[in-house]
Amino acid sequence: MGEEYLHSILEIINKSNMRELNNTSKTCPQCGGQIIGRSDRRFCASQCKNAWHYAKTKEKDRIFDTVDRVLHKNRDILKRFYQYSQETRYVPMNRFLSRGFDLNYYHRIIMNQNGTGNNLYVIYDFSYVHDHAKGVKIFYRWMFPSLK
Numbered sequence: 001m002g003e004e005y006l007h008s009i010l011e012i013i014n015k016s017n018m019r020e021l022n023n024t025s026k027t028c029p030q031c032g033g034q035i036i037g038r039s040d041r042r043f044c045a046s047q048c049k050n051a052w053h054y055a056k057t058k059e060k061d062r063i064f065d066t067v068d069r070v071l072h073k074n075r076d077i078l079k080r081f082y083q084y085s086q087e088t089r090y091v092p093m094n095r096f097l098s099r100g101f102d103l104n105y106y107h108r109i110i111m112n113q114n115g116t117g118n119n120l121y122v123i124y125d126f127s128y129v130h131d132h133a134k135g136v137k138i139f140y141r142w143m144f145p146s147l148k
């Protein structure tokens with residue numbers, strides 16, 4: 001009786017282990033295949049793991065490249081108009097836009113600068129205020145006294 005009892009207990013344990021294995025079986029995020037093996041495995045094979053991480057890194061690089069490119073372009077435009085205006089006058093916003101200035105990209109925004117109702121946008125070492133009536137006024141490095 002003892003041996004038979006032990007045998008049936010083992011059978012129950014095996015069955016429940018099998019069920020657990022099936023329940024925790026996951027699919028590979030790279031190829032969609034079933035993952036067999038340790039429960040903490042995330043990919044079916046090291047090739048899939050490498051391919052997935054490579055694609056993720058590529059995607060991150062692409063996002064960084066896109067944002068960096070827009071910010072650099074915005075800075076170039078600010079620099080060009082700053083040299084032209086020398087902080088003394090306002091430049092019409094349409095001149096920025098016609099050069100491809102993208103209003104959605106900046107590093108910092110300082111709300112309601114000097115109580116004028118206009119926000120100050122900071123892009124690298126340049127910043128600007130857009131007054132809807134007068135235009136854009138550009139500042140250079142005023143945020144960073146130590147750089148002057």
Ligand SMILES: [Zn+2]
Binds near residue numbers: 029030031032033
């Ligand atoms: Zn896979």
